[in-house]
Amino acid sequence: MNIFPIRTEADYEKALSRIEMLMDAEYGTPEGDELDILTTLVENYEAKHFPIPACDPVEAIRFRMEQMGLEAKDLTPIIGSRSKVSEILNHKRQLSISMIRNLHAQLNVPYESLIGA
Incomplete structure (x- = not known):
């Protein structure tokens, strides 16, 4: 098993090809370890180059x-008045902290999605 950092597109493509070959490798075997690494x-690499x-x-x-x-x-109990809901859905008003908390708690919308981070 010769594993090197992925620095270029060619390295990336080579790693993807090798991963494809190892897809059926069993956990705990040398091939499984190589697949994991x-x-x-x-x-x-993808996080840096394809965010x-x-x-x-x-x-x-x-x-x-x-x-x-x-x-x-249906969002009025979560966000507030119908006008607030309309303003939010039409990008005319920002979400407040309490709205974000309510949307997360009641609709299970991830915080990360609600703050746009």
Whole structure:
């Protein structure tokens, strides 16, 4: 097992090819260990070179609403008045800390999605 840092696109492609070959490796075997190490290296390379942009909080809320079959009016107990809900969903008002807490607690929207970080 010769494992090296992934520094270039060619290194990255080579690591992906090797991971594909090792996908059926059993845990605790030398091949399984190699797969584990390569996967970690690839994840690190991808985090540096292909970062995932921050989520738009309104899109996160809309996504959860769709998943749960909710309408804007269903958010009034969580966010406040219908006008506040409308302003939030139309990007005319920022989420407050209490709104973020309520959306997380009641709809299980991740904090990271709500703060756009």
